[in-house]
Amino acid sequence: MIALLRGAVHERGQGSVVLLTPGGVGYVLNCSNTTLAALPAAGQDTTLLCHLAVREDALTLFGFGSEPERDLFHLLLTVQAVGPKLALAVLSSGGPDEVATSIASGDAKRLQQVPGVGKRTAERIVSELQDKLAGRSAVGTGTGSAARGVVTATPTDEARDGLLGLGLSPEEVETLLAVAHGDTAAAIIADALRRSRS
Template sequence: MIALLRGTVHERRADAVVLLTPGGVGYQLGCSTTTIAGLPPIGADVELLCHLAVREDAMTLYGFADEAERDLFHLLVGVQAVGPKMALAVLSGGTPDEIAAGIAGGDAKRLQQAPGIGKRLAERIVAELQEKLAGHATLGRDASLPAGLGDPRSPVGEAREGLLGLGLPLAEVDALLAVARGETAAELIADALRRSRK
């Protein structure tokens, strides 16, 4: 699972960046306009957190400036009918803290400003995430989560990325990893999947 990439900004687009890694491989990452705006100029080095979305017909990388943005992305794609591109559109509407505060405050109209987000979907996002984001100040650093969950390089963090890549909802993933047994990411994923089928 690709959880982080460090490389040189090779190309910038309105909704994506191409990072050229030291091994000579260029990775295209879909990003919010907020992350794009914060990137250094072409030729400069940068580090982005990642999420790899795996489908039958495609594998797509998404990049995030920080943990708060990535965690909010995971929450958004856990809402029915919200895909990665739509989640990035929402994230392009401000900082993660601003968006989380808006959702926590029930501000569905703010969400409707994002392309593709209509009234019903905005209200669904608020309904499903309002309670989860009530303490939005801890976004990206929730002390109640299992140890290592916020670190993409830890076994638990890698397992979380892997399970999310398989399409499991964020809340279910966190609940499964809170009780899963294993030393490596692969062992944790296997145990979590066994528990999810019970």
């Protein structure tokens, strides 16, 4: 699992950036407009949180400039019919606070303005996530991602995503997570993989 990448901004594209890591490897990360706008100039270092989407025919990296944005991305992925690209399109329609507030307030019409999001999908996003985001503090009234309207993923949640990304079945993942230990997602994954081989 690739949790984050640090490197120099090498090249910006439409909806993506190439990050050149110290080892000389360049990674293409798909990013929201919010993250792209906050990136430093070419040649300067930055750190992006990551999500690796695994398909049979492709491995796609998504990059996020903040925990709230990444956490909201993960929440959007729990909605039926919302994949990584559509979730990123939703995040590109505004900052994570603005998007979370729209969902919490039940503003499905605003979500329909996002390319690729129809009425049914917008209503599904609101119905499935409104309760998870409602009642959370607005920007400036607290600290941390929860205070900015986003549920922070636990190390176990991140480990679950990582194990699923490695190709394990949901049943295998839940069985391993029931016995694996660790303070971080990486530690939990490492322990789970050791147990899977035993």
